[in-house]
Amino acid sequence: MSAETLTKKLSVDELIKEAVTVRRDIIEMIAHANSGHPGGSLSATEIVTALYFNILNHDPKNPHWEDRDRFILSKGHACPVLYSCMARTGYFPVEELKTFRAINSRIQGHPEVRKLPGIEASTGSLGQGLSIGIGLALGAKLQGKNYRTYVLTGDGELDEGQVWESALCAGHKALDNLVAIVDSNKFQLDGAVKDIMPLASLPDKWNAFGWNVIEIEDGNNMQQVVDAFEKAETVKGKPTVIIANTIKGKGVSYMENNNEFHGAAPTPEQLAQALKELV
Amino acid sequence: MALEFKLGKATRDAYGEALVEVGQEHKNVVVLDSDLSKSTKSIEFAKKFPERFVNCGISEANMIGMAAGFVGSGMIPFASSFASFIMCKGFDQIRMSVANPHLNVKLVGSHSGISLGEDGASQQSIEDIGLACSLPQMTVLVPCDETSTKSLTHLMAKHEGPVYLRTGRPKAATIYKDGDTFEIGKAKLLRDGKDVTVIAIGLLVIEALIAADQLEAEGISVRVVDMFCVKPIDIDMIAKCAKETGAIITAEEHLIGAGLSGHVAQVVAQTTPVPMEYIGIDDTYAESGKPDELLDKYGLRAKNIVDAIHKVLKRK
Numbered sequence: 001m002s003a004e005t006l007t008k009k010l011s012v013d014e015l016i017k018e019a020v021t022v023r024r025d026i027i028e029m030i031a032h033a034n035s036g037h038p039g040g041s042l043s044a045t046e047i048v049t050a051l052y053f054n055i056l057n058h059d060p061k062n063p064h065w066e067d068r069d070r071f072i073l074s075k076g077h078a079c080p081v082l083y084s085c086m087a088r089t090g091y092f093p094v095e096e097l098k099t100f101r102a103i104n105s106r107i108q109g110h111p112e113v114r115k116l117p118g119i120e121a122s123t124g125s126l127g128q129g130l131s132i133g134i135g136l137a138l139g140a141k142l143q144g145k146n147y148r149t150y151v152l153t154g155d156g157e158l159d160e161g162q163v164w165e166s167a168l169c170a171g172h173k174a175l176d177n178l179v180a181i182v183d184s185n186k187f188q189l190d191g192a193v194k195d196i197m198p199l200a201s202l203p204d205k206w207n208a209f210g211w212n213v214i215e216i217e218d219g220n221n222m223q224q225v226v227d228a229f230e231k232a233e234t235v236k237g238k239p240t241v242i243i244a245n246t247i248k249g250k251g252v253s254y255m256e257n258n259n260e261f262h263g264a265a266p267t268p269e270q271l272a273q274a275l276k277e278l279v
Numbered sequence: 280m281a282l283e284f285k286l287g288k289a290t291r292d293a294y295g296e297a298l299v300e301v302g303q304e305h306k307n308v309v310v311l312d313s314d315l316s317k318s319t320k321s322i323e324f325a326k327k328f329p330e331r332f333v334n335c336g337i338s339e340a341n342m343i344g345m346a347a348g349f350v351g352s353g354m355i356p357f358a359s360s361f362a363s364f365i366m367c368k369g370f371d372q373i374r375m376s377v378a379n380p381h382l383n384v385k386l387v388g389s390h391s392g393i394s395l396g397e398d399g400a401s402q403q404s405i406e407d408i409g410l411a412c413s414l415p416q417m418t419v420l421v422p423c424d425e426t427s428t429k430s431l432t433h434l435m436a437k438h439e440g441p442v443y444l445r446t447g448r449p450k451a452a453t454i455y456k457d458g459d460t461f462e463i464g465k466a467k468l469l470r471d472g473k474d475v476t477v478i479a480i481g482l483l484v485i486e487a488l489i490a491a492d493q494l495e496a497e498g499i500s501v502r503v504v505d506m507f508c509v510k511p512i513d514i515d516m517i518a519k520c521a522k523e524t525g526a527i528i529t530a531e532e533h534l535i536g537a538g539l540s541g542h543v544a545q546v547v548a549q550t551t552p553v554p555m556e557y558i559g560i561d562d563t564y565a566e567s568g569k570p571d572e573l574l575d576k577y578g579l580r581a582k583n584i585v586d587a588i589h590k591v592l593k594r595k
Contacts, residue, residue, distance in 0.1 A: 066353060113380030120351060122379040125371055131341045132376055135348020135356070142309065142331065143353060162372070165341035 025084035033101035043185035052085035060090035063118035074129020075154035127160025137178035156188025171210025185248035219244025287425035295320025297432035343372035362388025362404035392532030409537025452485035472502035476520035483530035489581035521551035554594035
């Protein structure tokens with residue numbers, strides 16, 4: 001019914017170029033708002049760009065299309081990457097990105113369903129997205145619908161107990177229409193994941209919960225990201241988790257692996273430098 | 280002569296029966312429970328529609344999120360657990376995954392109040408109404424008997440938006456007759472009176488009627504209102520009762536202040552300030568015991584309402 005307006009699927013080369021645009025949006029939005037979370041937005045840029053410009057069957061002009069694939073940004077603080085991809089695929093004018101975090105804006109500090117059409121879940125309180133994804137995936141199975149559901153979590157987010165309640169449940173329900181992606185950028189707000197709450201072997205953990213595990217060596221390599229999503233689509237009888245090893249702050253030299261930029265905006269000078277680098 | 284009344288089914292049993300009817304009527308209803316379906320009675324739905332029943336295991340947080348996801352898939356989820364567990368353990372999930380996006384999720388908490396008895400304070404829910412009412416645009420329903428529970432279960436399936444329904448473990452006195460109708464936001468006037476109004480919910484409704492009956496012999500005319508919909512609360516009914524009877528008592532199996540009493544007092548203060556007294560759990564946890572013993576010990580009986588009425592009338 002809306003296939004004519006479905007987003008054109010970009011090639012890997014095109015996706016790589018698009019990711020540069022998305023990164024520029026992220027930095028400009030956060031600089032303009034003088035607040036926000038650049039580090040975890042930049043680490044997830046390849047993942048979200050690949051989804052919105054290639055993997056997802058979606059129609060930006062008809063965000064409530066019932067057969068659309070669903071994407072939930074469980075790590076809600078990384079919403080600049082989501083907003084950029086939504087704007088660039090046509091959900092709303094790119095110009096509106098400038099209202100990020102401003103009063104009366106639809107582009108909230110963390111995503112909200114009732115503010116912006118196309119947002120599938122109100123997130124920002126970590127740990128909740130995968131449970132919602134299970135409901136969406138199980139609902140599809142019960143009703144014979146073919147859409148797929150994607151949930152992006154952080155690695156720090158895996159501290160939340162609810163994630164493991166949902167991991168156990170999705171494995172038990174054999175939800176092969178559900179994909180979780182862990183943006184494993186190795187940092188959380190207070191410091192390194194290995195120091196705050198080490199996760200030990202993530203593949204072993206998800207395996208033990210009944211998931212098909214795909215680990216990507218470089219989650220900022222577009223080819224590897226696209227390949228992982230395509231491989232996940234072929235798996236039957238199990239949900240798939242893509243563990244993407246990423247770099248926090250990827251693409252901006254002074255932000256890479258610098259946790260000072262977990263939740264801090266660049267100064268005007270830093271912005272200028274970032275935009276010089278992102279070409 | 281004491282007021283005569285019949286005991287009907289427990290409200291949780293009535294819920295279980297009505298849920299089957301709702302499942303027949305609405306093919307897109309899905310029911311979730313967190314390993315308490317035998318107690319919440321959602322098992323009745325599970326027996327009839329196993330393909331539309333999801334046992335989430337003992338994980339309330341995940342259950343609430345799943346319910347939210349089911350809405351996104353085009354279904355109407357009913358999620359149940361004990362009132363204390365669904366509301367306290369699932370609260371942030373209800374807040375962010377359900378209330379913030381204002382999703383059409385139906386939450387049902389059984390074993391509410393202290394009348395579940397012997398299991399003690401960890402299972403007794405005395406905070407759930409306060410928590411549910413604190414969420415923007417959440418509808419909060421507290422039926423008092425079998426008939427109203429069944430009607431409200433059907434009503435919440437048709438109502439668009441998040442709803443919390445509170446049910447109980449013990450058999451409940453029959454207050455309504457078949458065919459009585461209910462509307463969200465409209466309280467039920469059960470007995471007219473002119474000296475004082477008792478606004479009650481749940482098991483306290485029959486206690487209020489008993490108190491009113493007793494006081495009639497003393498020449499005190501007591502009005503009784505069933506405020507089965509605590510949110511949105513019936514402002515017009517409260518203001519009218521305050522104006523016409525000049526004194527208000529609230530009665531509930533819940534902490535005073537956080538639940539019905541606070542919400543009624545807010546309306547009274549704003550519309551028609553009159554003296555009030557409150558019957559409920561007074562800033563404490565309860566304990567193990569037989570339901571009747573607990574209702575006696577924690578002051579949730581007709582005699583406590585009678586005492587409160589005498590007290591409030593002196594302040595008129």
